[in-house]
Amino acid sequence: MTEQQLPTWADPSVSPAALDAQGVSRRQLLRRAGLFGAAFTLGAGPLATSASAAGRGYGGNDPRLAYLVGDHHVHSVYSHDAKYTFSQQAQAAAKYGLDWMVFNEHSNFGHASYGAKLEHAEILKARAENPRQLIFQGLEWYIPAAEHCTVFAAPGRHEVDLLTQFELAYDGKLLGYDKGGAADADTARNEAHAAKAIKWLAAQRRSGYVDDVLVLANHPLRLGIDSPHEMRAWRDAAPEIMIGMEGAPGAQGAALPGWRGATSIRGEYENKPSAQSWSGYPTDAYVTYGGFDWATATVGGLWDSMLAEGRLFSITTNSDNHRTVYDTWANGTWPEGQNFDNTGKLPDPVQTDSPQPGSDFWPGEFSRTHVGVTRYGYREVMAGMRAGRVWVDHGHLLDGLDVRLKRDCDHGQGVTLGGRLRVRKGDRLTLNVTVTTASRPNAQGILPELAHVDVIRGAVRGAVSDRDVWRAPDTKVVRTADVSGRKGTYTLRIPVTAGDESFYLRLRGSDGKRHGAGYLGASVDPHGPIPHEPGNGDPWADTWFYSNPIFVDLAGI
Numbered sequence: 001m002t003e004q005q006l007p008t009w010a011d012p013s014v015s016p017a018a019l020d021a022q023g024v025s026r027r028q029l030l031r032r033a034g035l036f037g038a039a040f041t042l043g044a045g046p047l048a049t050s051a052s053a054a055g056r057g058y059g060g061n062d063p064r065l066a067y068l069v070g071d072h073h074v075h076s077v078y079s080h081d082a083k084y085t086f087s088q089q090a091q092a093a094a095k096y097g098l099d100w101m102v103f104n105e106h107s108n109f110g111h112a113s114y115g116a117k118l119e120h121a122e123i124l125k126a127r128a129e130n131p132r133q134l135i136f137q138g139l140e141w142y143i144p145a146a147e148h149c150t151v152f153a154a155p156g157r158h159e160v161d162l163l164t165q166f167e168l169a170y171d172g173k174l175l176g177y178d179k180g181g182a183a184d185a186d187t188a189r190n191e192a193h194a195a196k197a198i199k200w201l202a203a204q205r206r207s208g209y210v211d212d213v214l215v216l217a218n219h220p221l222r223l224g225i226d227s228p229h230e231m232r233a234w235r236d237a238a239p240e241i242m243i244g245m246e247g248a249p250g251a252q253g254a255a256l257p258g259w260r261g262a263t264s265i266r267g268e269y270e271n272k273p274s275a276q277s278w279s280g281y282p283t284d285a286y287v288t289y290g291g292f293d294w295a296t297a298t299v300g301g302l303w304d305s306m307l308a309e310g311r312l313f314s315i316t317t318n319s320d321n322h323r324t325v326y327d328t329w330a331n332g333t334w335p336e337g338q339n340f341d342n343t344g345k346l347p348d349p350v351q352t353d354s355p356q357p358g359s360d361f362w363p364g365e366f367s368r369t370h371v372g373v374t375r376y377g378y379r380e381v382m383a384g385m386r387a388g389r390v391w392v393d394h395g396h397l398l399d400g401l402d403v404r405l406k407r408d409c410d411h412g413q414g415v416t417l418g419g420r421l422r423v424r425k426g427d428r429l430t431l432n433v434t435v436t437t438a439s440r441p442n443a444q445g446i447l448p449e450l451a452h453v454d455v456i457r458g459a460v461r462g463a464v465s466d467r468d469v470w471r472a473p474d475t476k477v478v479r480t481a482d483v484s485g486r487k488g489t490y491t492l493r494i495p496v497t498a499g500d501e502s503f504y505l506r507l508r509g510s511d512g513k514r515h516g517a518g519y520l521g522a523s524v525d526p527h528g529p530i531p532h533e534p535g536n537g538d539p540w541a542d543t544w545f546y547s548n549p550i551f552v553d554l555a556g557i
Contacts, residue, residue: 004377005131007099010066012037021440022097025399029436032489033064033402040066041375058422058555061412065372065389067400068381070100071363072138072150073218073250073318077346078115079105079140082322083331085348086122089321089363090135096364096443100134100371100381102152107139107171108340112164115344120160127155134378139163140218143234144172144197145180145190146226147219151201154212154378162201162210170197179225179276191230195237202238212382216316217245221285221293221302222269224277228302229467235306235313243386244313247296247303247546248394249288250320252366254359255537259325262535266291268359280468284519290510290529290544291394291537292317295470299456299518299525304472307504307549310460312418314385314548317367317392323358330356365443366539368393370401372416388418388548395543397448397511400436400489405429405496405505405550417548424555429496431455431505431550433481436489444540450486451512452527455479455494460502460551476524484512502554507547514542 008014009023010030019027030036075082076089086103093101103119105111116137123137137159138152151166153159170193172178180187198215205213217234220226234242249267254260263270267288273281289297296303296315306313332347340346361367372389373380384390391401405421406414408428415421423429438448458475481492496505510529518525529544 006040006376007132010036010040010376022399025436025439029400030066033066035064035066035374058424059407059410059412060415060419060421062404062414062416062419063374064413065374065402065416067370067372068099068376068384069364069368069370070098070134070381071318071367071369072102072152072216072316073104073140073246073320074101074363075105075320075322076103076119077348078103078111078119078344079322080108080110080340080346081106082346083329083349084321086119086126090126090133092362093364094130094133096362098364100136101363102136102138102150104138104140104150104152107142107167107174109174110340110342110344112167112174113344116160116164118345134381136378137163139167141166142171142173144170144175144177144193145184145187146172146194146230147217147223150216150218152214153210154382156211158209162204162213166197166201170200179223184276191233194230195233198234198237198242202241205241212379213241214382214385215242218320219249219267219293220245221281221295222249222267223271224273224281224286227278227280227468228305228470232306232467235311239311240386244315245295246293246317247315247392248292248317248367250318250367251359252291252394252539253325253361255532255535256325257536257538260357260359264535264537266532266537266539267293280470287531289519289531290514290542291539292529292544292546294519296546297529298520299477299528300472300475300520302470304458304475305464305470307506308458308461308472308475309463310502310551312388312549312551314388314390314418315392315546316369316390317394318369319361319363319365319367321360321363323356324360324362325358326355327358328352328354328356366394368396389416391417391545391547393543393545395444395446395448395540396438396442397450397543397545398435398437399439400434401545401547402434403507403547403550404432405552406432415550417550420551420553422553422555423498425498425500427498429498429552431494431496433492433494433507434489435483435492437487442540446540448543449484449511450509451482451484453481453483453492453507453509456506456508458504460504477526480527498552498554500554502552504549504551506549508544510544511542
């Protein structure tokens with residue numbers, strides 16, 4: 001593979017005059033992190049770990065980070081239900097400022113037999129022609145007994161072989177090991193096969209067959225078939241590769257007023273409980289809240305119940321781009337005798353000059369996942385995701401976010417997102433939240449303005465006895481900072497005291513245009529995201545950011 005080059009905003013040889021406002025802002029963030037120029041080197045070494053995470057005592061000193069922006073869920077003509085060419089998607093990602101992206105095509109026999117190899121050839125060509133863009137090849141896995149997952153590997157000799165072997169041996173759709181639930185007598189077999197699949201992937205990484213591989217659950221509550229016990233089983237099968245879930249799904253344009261219909265919901269979360277759904281989810285779990293999945297958006301809900309076990313489980317957001325809203329391209333026509341099963345590739349799209357049906361935004365246009373790294377490269381992105389150094393936003397709400405938690409008695413930088421800080425009971429801590437506000441209008445022509453930052457705290461109680469629990473009763477919003485009108489880069493310094501038990505902190509914030517009492521009540525979340533009226537969910541008028549947690553481990557527990 002051609003030697004990787006720094007993105008233009010990180011390359012000192014590129015004049016600031018050649019950058020747009022977003023590029024200038026990102027370069028400034030890189031300078032503040034002390035990583036500009038030679039410091040932001042290319043390489044494949046692991047990210048440094050904090051002293052506390054390595055078990056060397058109290059406090060921590062995580063490295064300074066640059067955040068690379070990406071999308072792990074993009075489809076092309078190599079998916080049977082998508083539309084765009086590989087180059088159309090890659091060009092859109094570059095236009096909207098993505099540093100990395102994953103082509104995450106749907107599994108089926110046509111893809112396994114033909115499409116995966118054809119796409120791989122395009123990916124290799126694109127990597128050589130544009131070494132400033134990190135392009136991963138992935139697979140959207142139909143999880144036996146459940147929904148979908150992103151699976152992607154680091155570039156290397158076996159990256160496409162890994163995906164096709166996995167697809168043929170473990171895909172629920174190809175095997176007929178479908179969604180499970182009350183209507184399926186083989187649910188236990190199917191669930192066991194899902195865990196076996198993740199263990200197989202982990203074994204390929206350990207053996208060195210591929211340098212790295214990651215797995216993330218996609219749109220987990222869309223159908224209500226990803227039960228809490230299944231999500232815990234996937235995590236436990238190989239936590240080093242099964243690292244989290246989509247906190248917010250794609251299809252964020254699904255409920256633009258007057259676009260798809262009066263029943264449309266952001267994310268295409270337009271379903272009701274079925275015989276295959278897990279019966280413990282309330283009906284309210286089947287819609288999105290501020291565009292985010294109920295599992296993530298509910299303070300004290302499913303995501304918090306997993307974090308309350310004291311184990312990292314990350315969130316992401318992405319486009320899931322199949323068909324962009326208002327776009328005028330349509331699927332091409334099949335030549336006689338050809339179909340997806342015998343080609344693995346749709347015909348290239350054709351221009352119609354008339355808006356075509358769609359629910360999605362281009363990669364990076366609306367949904368962004370920010371991953372903290374110390375160096376630029378494929379393995380660095382994967383290592384940053386594994387470490388949990390992740391925050392997400394919609395509508396380009398923020399240019400930058402840096403979070404550090406440290407003991408007041410320590411001199412180091414503290415630990416950042418995904419990290420662990422070891423403390424003593426009664427220690428005084430400070431949570432430093434450095435925000436860089438949006439520097440330019442987004443794709444809708446809006447200059448986003450952050451209105452508030454919420455600090456969410458939850459007790460860590462260890463492994464649960466009931467693997468289907470979805471409540472974390474000791475998690476709540478403990479502080480809200482009104483930041484309306486603040487511009488540029490500023491730091492919120494929030495005092496925190498270590499109590500009698502371990503805990504975690506995570507952040508959330510929004511443009512303040514639409515919120516109310518959270519799903520579990522105002523005493524838990526006084527101004528959280530709320531569902532929109534069906535058919536009237538303008539995503540640009542209801543934007544949020546979320547961060548991964550920082551864990552605080554109390555000595556002696």
